Amino acid sequence: MAGLYGSSTTQNIPRVALAELIGTYFLVFAGTSVAVSASLGRPIAGGPADSLAVALTFGLALVALVNALGHVSGAHFNPAVTLGLAATGTFPWRYVPAYLVAQLLGAVLAALTVWATFGDAARDGANLAATLPAPDAAPATVLVIEALVTFFLVLTIVSVATDDRVPQSVAGLSVGFTLAVCVLIAGPLSGGAVNPARALGPMIVSGQFNGAWAYVLGPVLGGVAAAFFYARFLAKGQEPSQAEESEGSARR
Secondary structure: OEOHHHOEOOOOHHHHHHHHHHHHHHHHHHHHHHHHHHHOOOOOOOOOHHHHHHHHHHHHHHHHHHHHHHHHHOOOOOHHHHHHHHHOOOOOHHHHHHHHHHHHHHHHHHHHHHHHHHOHHHHHOOHHHOOOOOOOOOHHHHHHHHHHHHHHHHHHHHHHHHOOOOOHHHHHHHHHHHHHHHHHHHHHHHOOOOOHHHHHHHHHHHOOOOOHHHHHHHHHHHHHHHHHHHHHHHOOOOOHHHHHHHHHHHHO
């Protein structure tokens, strides 16, 4: 069975789990470092541009990681991606526990690194950039917006990373830019996690769990829905002549 970005789903589990841990670590470390800097008032891109800087950091980090590790583990780095693919039968369930543990561990280690890098102010003053609901956003709102943006992220991933009609040279850029847009959309309401591991890592280390269930359930629901939607309505199907030949071969 072929995985994302030309990876194989028959590889050694510890090897691909390590790639997922490293990739998730860098993704969360890069994005939350910039977010913490913005929260603490340290210069990034300046004033209102801080939010854009955070989104671009997550997006550009994902572009780099897809190109660097996509061929090894499929560059999921997100439980919503892993569970969506597994639910549709395009990723083996036996790999799922290792991927989920690696992703969460990578996110926790990233949050610890941000704490060590920026000091106690990062944890006590900026909550290690944990995604928390906006003051006027109910947990249900967080659930909906996180599910919606994750739907489009996972839809993009399964489209560009599994379909041979898409040039692989654009896969990383498409996925990274989509993540950046999703963070910008959801940021004002939920902080724009778009990833249960990215949400839980800083939450665990900072001790801030406000609305945690919505940051887990929302992306998972959105990711699974996107994977099923693509498989049912958009995935490449057989031409009528090919289907007839397949049926004929089955009869013989």
